[in-house]
Amino acid sequence: MNEALSAPLDAPVAEPAVPKIRLRGLRKAFGPKKVLDGVDLDVMPGSSMVILGGSGSGKSVTIKCILGLITPDSGTIEIDGRNVLAMSAREREAVLDRTGMLFQNGALFDSLPVWENVCFKLLAQKRLDRRQARDKAAQALADVGLDASVGDLSPAELSGGMQKRVALARAIASEPEIIFFDEPTTGLDPIMGAVIDGLIVDCVKRLGATAVTITHDMASARRIGDHAAMIHQGRIVWTGPAATLGQTGNPIVDQFARGEREGPIKMELRR
């Protein structure tokens, strides 16, 4: 026997790390339209994964499936090695409890002031009383560069950039283990986009969280992501380091990253 290939019996064996999120064969169709057609993806603990793809490619549906907002037709979704689709409602709630989400348009509750939005989960679960929640909201707002006085405003009184920051504060206030970001820079000017990206990176690092971001903003993808995955026609067609975007050697990814009209991605245009 080759000694180099045989380990001594008492030597520690390095166990392969369990992905924080593992998707296998995820499929979802809406009527005749197949949106997800067998998505396979691993997101390792503490890493920041960016999912890229054109409009309607299934990015949002993928994270909505993970969050339990949409039920996939088939496939498995594992979080910490456990298939959430096979869990009871209560177990699934416990898993959801460890996640945070920043929606594309913020999705702030316009009937509540900003501070109640930020601490909504903590108040709903009675983890804090209202006075403590106010202090916590002020701290979370400071973390995203907003003054505590913003807490008394209504979401309708905020600019788009401020709404995104408040939504980010809400996503991180409960200190989740996994945070999802849906198009965090859409609708923002480039400078505000960079500010939001910087805040996301800081917050995720500080919490030691696993992050999954969906975007088609390449600058944002490079700033936020450690790793990137490209979804095309309902499947993941490439995964790799986010820093290599644009020179991956994969024609689909490279066309998307460079925003070229010619290439394997054909836009459906009606004349």
Place this chain on the structure above:
Amino acid sequence: MSSSSLLARPLDGLAALGRAVLDLCRTAGAVTLFALNAVSHAVRPPFHPRLLLRAFLEVGYFSLPVVGLTAVFTGMVLALQSFSGFSRFGAEGAVANVVVLSITRELGPVLAGLMVSGRIGAAFAAEIGTMRVTDQIDALTTLSTDPIKYLVTPRLLAATLAMPLLVLVADVLGVMGGYLIATLKLGFSGPTYLKATLDFVQMTDVVSGLVKAAVFGFVVALMGTWCGYNSRGGAQGVGGATTKAVVASSILILALDYVLTEAFFSR
């Protein structure tokens, strides 16, 4: 024209009718499950007393002016109409009886239900529908909060509890409207009119109206929240949900009014 195409037309019509009936059954089943789910949350913690209070004020307190005015004018018109009708065969004395019976048994709950349907059913549908199309309902789920428990249950409870109180006020104001016309315009004596009213009205009349009010309140809130919760497609979808909520709850109020009247008063 071939015989097969002649046959196809009536069959197409039947198929369309069948589809419509199946859709109706499917919707009725879905609404029932939605209602059962919402009601079950009323007895399962956590509870949201602040939301219940807010919805109660919205349905009860802020609907008072519109329901009150409707009741007053309805009582006034009833007094005038019944007087002009009954005077043809010398039965003017029955005006007070007709007014109080019509208001407490029928017009109080039905008109209050229709007014609240236009005000509250539409508001619930628009508010929840907007939350649906702006991802706020999904956000509730990601914040470990059941949207049915948070958005639907407090509104259902509030409307079911507030409507009987509203109708009680409407009953009093409706009778007062009739009293004003009867005494100021038709020459009735005030004490005689009030005595006739109080002697004639029975507890069953008032209670049946309050039960109807509770049912109508539940229906208005249910249709408002259901249509809003299931709205799709932006502003147009929210507008459609609002219209659907008002139309569906108004029709259900009139249909259930007949069913409840049968249950209370048919011998």
